[in-house]
Amino acid sequence: MSQSLSQIRPFEEILAALQAAFPDDEFTVEAKPIDDTYITLVPESVRPVIELLLEHFDIYHLSTITGDDVGDGVCLLYHFWSGYGITLRILLPYEDLHMPTLTDLIPGASYYEREIQEMLGVTFEGLDIPGPMFLPDDWRDDGGPVRYPLRRETGA
Amino acid sequence: MSRITVPIGPQHPLLKEPLAFSLTLEGEHVIESTLRLGYAHRGIERLCQERTYVQNIYLIERVCGICSHVHTTTYCQGVEALLGIQAPPRGLYLRTLLCELERIHSHLLWLGVQARNIGLETIFMYAWRDREIALDIMENVSGGRVSHAVNIVGGVRIDLTPEHRDTILKQLDELDRQIDVLLGVIENERTFEARTRNIGVLTEEQIRRYCVVGPVARASGVDVDLRRDAPSFPYDQLKFNVPVRPEGDAWARTLVRTLEMVESVRLCRQLLTDLPDGPTTARAKRRVPPGEVVSRTEAPRGEVIYYIRSDGSDKPARVKVRTPTLTNIITLPDQLKNIAMADVSVVISGVDLCIACADR
Amino acid sequence: MKPMSPLVNVTHRVVQWARRKSPWILHFNSGGCNGCDIELLDLLTPRYDAERLGVLKEASPRHADVLICTGPVTRQSRDRLLRIYEQIPAPKWVVSMGSCSCSGGVFYGGHNILGGIDQVLPVDMYIFGCPCRPEAIITGLARLLEKIK
Numbered sequence: 001m002s003q004s005l006s007q008i009r010p011f012e013e014i015l016a017a018l019q020a021a022f023p024d025d026e027f028t029v030e031a032k033p034i035d036d037t038y039i040t041l042v043p044e045s046v047r048p049v050i051e052l053l054l055e056h057f058d059i060y061h062l063s064t065i066t067g068d069d070v071g072d073g074v075c076l077l078y079h080f081w082s083g084y085g086i087t088l089r090i091l092l093p094y095e096d097l098h099m100p101t102l103t104d105l106i107p108g109a110s111y112y113e114r115e116i117q118e119m120l121g122v123t124f125e126g127l128d129i130p131g132p133m134f135l136p137d138d139w140r141d142d143g144g145p146v147r148y149p150l151r152r153e154t155g156a
Numbered sequence: 157m158s159r160i161t162v163p164i165g166p167q168h169p170l171l172k173e174p175l176a177f178s179l180t181l182e183g184e185h186v187i188e189s190t191l192r193l194g195y196a197h198r199g200i201e202r203l204c205q206e207r208t209y210v211q212n213i214y215l216i217e218r219v220c221g222i223c224s225h226v227h228t229t230t231y232c233q234g235v236e237a238l239l240g241i242q243a244p245p246r247g248l249y250l251r252t253l254l255c256e257l258e259r260i261h262s263h264l265l266w267l268g269v270q271a272r273n274i275g276l277e278t279i280f281m282y283a284w285r286d287r288e289i290a291l292d293i294m295e296n297v298s299g300g301r302v303s304h305a306v307n308i309v310g311g312v313r314i315d316l317t318p319e320h321r322d323t324i325l326k327q328l329d330e331l332d333r334q335i336d337v338l339l340g341v342i343e344n345e346r347t348f349e350a351r352t353r354n355i356g357v358l359t360e361e362q363i364r365r366y367c368v369v370g371p372v373a374r375a376s377g378v379d380v381d382l383r384r385d386a387p388s389f390p391y392d393q394l395k396f397n398v399p400v401r402p403e404g405d406a407w408a409r410t411l412v413r414t415l416e417m418v419e420s421v422r423l424c425r426q427l428l429t430d431l432p433d434g435p436t437t438a439r440a441k442r443r444v445p446p447g448e449v450v451s452r453t454e455a456p457r458g459e460v461i462y463y464i465r466s467d468g469s470d471k472p473a474r475v476k477v478r479t480p481t482l483t484n485i486i487t488l489p490d491q492l493k494n495i496a497m498a499d500v501s502v503v504i505s506g507v508d509l510c511i512a513c514a515d516r
Numbered sequence: 517m518k519p520m521s522p523l524v525n526v527t528h529r530v531v532q533w534a535r536r537k538s539p540w541i542l543h544f545n546s547g548g549c550n551g552c553d554i555e556l557l558d559l560l561t562p563r564y565d566a567e568r569l570g571v572l573k574e575a576s577p578r579h580a581d582v583l584i585c586t587g588p589v590t591r592q593s594r595d596r597l598l599r600i601y602e603q604i605p606a607p608k609w610v611v612s613m614g615s616c617s618c619s620g621g622v623f624y625g626g627h628n629i630l631g632g633i634d635q636v637l638p639v640d641m642y643i644f645g646c647p648c649r650p651e652a653i654i655t656g657l658a659r660l661l662e663k664i665k
Contacts (some may be wrong), residue, residue: 032239033449035386061380062367064478066463076184079461083385085450108367111486112478119201130190134197134515136592136628149202149627166596167544169575172553174545175592195593196547199626206625218622219552221647257550265554268561301553302647512550 008083009057010122011037021052036085038077043090046078047100050088053080054105062106067116069152074120078102092122101127157183162497170273170501173511177504181497187491192483196515204475209235209309209444212472219477220513221302222265225258226455227477228307234389234451235309238444247436249387253427254297254306255453256420260331261290262456263413263420265336268507270410273327273501274351279341286334294325296320310317311437321428328428332421339414342407352407357489358501359404366487369480370458372507375412376404382454394426406506413508442470457481457508460472479513519602532605536661538570541611542580546597546633551647552614556584563651571657577603582660585637588616588623589630600639609640609660613653618642 018027018039044048050130051118053059054071058086059082066077074097078088092099101124102109132139160181166174174195180187200219204212216231217224229251236243243251264287271279291301298304298314306312316324342348358368363378373380381398384433399415401408444466451462458480467473484507491503518611540571545553559566560573574580577600591595611632615621633639640663643656 025348028446032447034233034451037448060364060367063459063461064463066476067475068463068465068474068476077463079450079463081452081459087450105213106367107365108483108486111482119272131192132194136194136197136590138591146627149199166593167542167577167600172545173558174551174596195590195596196545196549196587197590197592197628198547198588198623199628200623203623215622218549218551218646221549221554224551226551281562285563288558288561288563301649302555448651455629477544477575510550512548 004045010087011084014053014057014059014086015039017056018052018073023050034085036079036087037089038089040089043092043099046088046090047102047105050078050105051103053086057082059086060106062102062109062112065109065112065116067120067122067150069150071152074122074151076116078120097122098125099123103127107126118147121151149155159187164500164504167269167281170504171511172269173509175377175509175511178426179387179492179500184496184498186492186495186497186500191488193511193515195333196512198516200516201475204472206471208470210442210443210473212475213307213309214305214461216475216477217303217305219516220479220510222262222510223258223460223513224306224453224458225254225304225306226453226460228443229255230451230453230460231357231464231475232307232309233453234449234462235444236440237449238447238466239309239440240445241310241438241440243311243438244435245389245432246315246434247438249308249427249431250297250314250316250436252288252390253424254294254392256423256427256470257290257297259336259420260417260424261287263296263417264290264335264338266413266505267410269372270406270502271348273505274348276348278378279338279348282334283338286338286370289331289334293324293331296324296327308437308440310440311435313437316431321431325425325428327425328421328424333419335387335414335417335421341417342410342414342422349407350411351499352410352502352506353403353405355406355495355499356506357404358487362487362490367483368458368487369483370428370455370508371412371416372484372487373458374398374400375408377402382452382459386452386469390427393430394423396423406502409506409508444470445471455480457513458484459508477515477516479510481508481510481514485509485514520630528537532664534561536664537619538572539582539609539657540572540574540580541582541584542577542600543586544587545599546587546593546617546630547590548614548616549565549627552586552616552621552645555647556586556613556653559653564654566654566657569654569657580604580607581607582609582611582657584613585617585633586613588620589633589636590628591630594626594636596629597633597636602637609664610637611641611643611656611660612639613643613656614648615644615646618644619645639649 063079164177176192268280268283448465463476465474641660
């Protein structure tokens with residue numbers, strides 16, 4: 001980021017802007033090590049919140065998207081960096097593992113979304129998938145290993 | 157003109173690691189390209205869930221052979237944060253010393269490989285000969301040339317005597333002289349410039365859209381370096397510059413990496429002369445209390461990020477690894493557009509690929 | 517075995533001598549961490565300089581005598597490894613370099629790992645280490661050449 005230190009906004013400002021823009025939403029905020037603040041959202045709010053972060057605060061650096069099978073669903077964590085870490089957390093229930101893609105806003109998200117689709121079975125609507133990424137071409141052909149390697153019920 | 161598809165890899169003299177490209181050419185120029193990862197996918201994230209935190213250090217070290225120390229550094233940093241402990245200053249200084257030495261060795265390795273792919277075999281031989289000095293220092297410090305096994309949760313397992321320090325400072329002087337020679341070649345040698353200028357240009361806009369990290373971003377004018385932007389001890393005590401170039405081509409990337417080596421030697425000297433006294437490791441419990449942590453460091457190729465979640469047992473519930481090569485490799489299809497076939501090798505190696513890192 | 521005529525015998529011995537004196541290697545990484553690969557490349561650099569022993573690193577399987585494999589065999593690279601082996605003209609030898617290609621190493625049990633390369637190819641020489649030091653690789657190659665005799 002070509003932001004100088006003076007352009008980095010304190011987190012309180014960002015939170016105030018989010019609460020002003022989305023008055024009906026509950027934002028649960030937690031500060032965690034090492035230098036991150038987690039905001040828990042509902043899945044429908046992720047795209048509007050990221051659009052706000054991009055347009056108003058120029059927070060464009062998405063470090064990665066983590067997919068984590070937590071037992072009662074798949075938790076998706078969008079890790080952003082703007083002088084300090086901001087992580088957006090959502091929980092997708094097993095019956096509804098769908099999310100809209102971010103690749104039209106942040107093209108760099110495509111590999112992260114493809115990996116989560118392959119390893120955890122989350123469908124990203126609008127994501128272009130030319131083929132398997134990490135898993136081999138013959139992953140299930142011989143009745144072999146589990147469908148989604150990082151899912152819990154498959155023994156992960 | 158008719159179109160031909162040229163496959164490159166997974167076994168190819170250009171690549172040390174298995175990676176498959178498919179280039180569609182019209183005449184001599186590349187129209188489009190696709191790449192296939194996954195040849196080196198070892199399922200490390202899943203393996204981490206089946207082993208204890210201590211066993212995982214050995215596994216994480218082997219995500220990549222070139223940047224092994226920085227992976228264990230990020231991992232141990234994260235686990236220490238979960239445990240609520242801090243490694244003692246001497247331990248952190250030694251950890252950082254190896255991080256910087258690894259940066260030097262990785263950049264010299266890359267410089268040799270890049271020069272070889274251009275056809276300048278002499279620079280390859282010189283760079284790898286000078287790399288042996290860095291490997292000697294690392295062997296002096298840790299006992300291993302490539303795999304150091306220095307990090308433990310709570311600090312480092314090695315220590316340096318004053319004689320050790322003096323030997324290493326002399327070796328650093330020699331390394332400094334050799335890096336200066338290589339810097340002179342890159343800045344002044346016309347053959348090198350002719351092969352790398354204006355090849356594989358990435359604009360600042362592309363860097364932002366693809367969230368590119370590391371020397372590739374710094375060579376396109378984006379001034380980002382986690383050592384300075386997220387300063388943890390001891391980087392907040394040390395003086396160093398972050399080289400940034402505006403051109404965005406393969407030549408700028410080479411120059412940025414070589415200047416970074418000069419800065420790394422400077423950092424190593426500071427770390428050795430200001431080495432604090434005291435223990436090198438703090439006690440760490442085997443069972444980690446429930447929690448989650450995001451740990452970031454600046455590896456030779458860019459930002460490495462680890463997300464670790466613990467559930468109170470002695471095995472992690474989730475370890476997520478994202479390496480800089482996975483972020484940077486997405487720019488390759490863009491960089492390869494309209495490149496002549498003869499320049500494909502320069503572009504592919506300019507990004508400093510470490511496929512073992514990307515595939516995990 | 518039929519006794520060879522004197523001319524064929526001499527030619528045969530010259531060819532055997534040439535094979536021992538200049539093993540051309542092809543390197544394939546079937547999914548390793550890269551540590552062994554950089555130590556193998558180190559062999560060609562001024563400090564260890566394997567070229568003075570006649571070792572040359574070739575680009576094409578058709579030019580090679582010895583296939584040096586690093587890394588465990590992943591499901592995706594298995595077919596390619598087999599195809600490369602088939603493309604190397606006989607007589608050929610396979611060296612398994614590093615703990616991962618000997619047995620799967622640290623990654624044994626991974627969901628994408630088939631094991632060491634002896635699950636897929638017949639191996640003539642195992643060189644252990646994680647990663648192998650260049651000295652170990654040279655010793656391994658020298659022992660392999662003695663076997664060829």
